Amino acid sequence: MAYENLLYEKKDGIAYITFNRPKVLNALNRKTVEELQHALSDARDDAAVRVLILSGAGEKAFVAGADISELALQTPVKGKEFSLFGQGVFHLLETMGKPSICAINGFALGGGCELALSCTIRIASKTAKLGQPEVKLGILPGYGGSQ
Template structure:
């Protein structure tokens, strides 16, 4: 595992730490590759009951892309960068296991996009969340625009993406961008509750919530009947 990523499995919790604190855990290709490998490990390991993403240090979860690295990319490399980040976040979003981002300090750009791919976002009272890409002349490229709009709606998405507004923890909670404001010692309690969930029921319910293609009442009912039967038979 790359030095930019630290992983730890303890009592069912798989922690993935973004480890570049001197640069506020900004993400280059090496870190992305580390995240990708860590997520693959968590997916296939039956001992993993929940996954926690966090940033090293006290200043940031992640401030997003490593700008110096990004600005040196050639056209083909930019395409790979965007596709790779998208693939990772899609992989995180579709994991059947619970995923939590703990945000202490800044979550900006690609860092916010990674957090948006998680099921839950727990933040400290000092957290700042922002999507400054448009202000800097490019776009959020790792699925953040779609996930943000789905989570908080069009009006708030425009504030954050088009206007570049930075949100503190209280405002992020008010608009539904985050799950909860917590003290660091409350994170484990939240995770313990998640790890007590029945895994098959959790996975099926998560799939149903996220599946935007099931738009008719009949289809919803059919899925719900099937999901309840499967969870009842398996748990």
């Protein structure tokens, strides 16, 4: 698979997954979550991969949550579908049987925070800021982060 929004590399038993949309603070749109699902499945199925490291490109964000510009165009039904799809992808990360390390630099908000919580280990830089800002709007974390 050719990745547009992720950098994916396997080297010396490590699968490196880097969210590569720094202009939008590595926000999660459907394409990015689909690419993440593919990369996670590939790493899970590759016996040579022993650990995963997830990070974000740029200095401002690991992942700053869902891509609001895409969400604004969705119907409630499509929004629920996307939320359930994201939950499934994050569940894959949680249950794949290989340790995952989240390298957090900058923002890890909303879905980005939930993604970090799905990893086995989280390492945060001094500039890391984690949070679930959607709860201030009366919205539950969309990818299952409240569970």
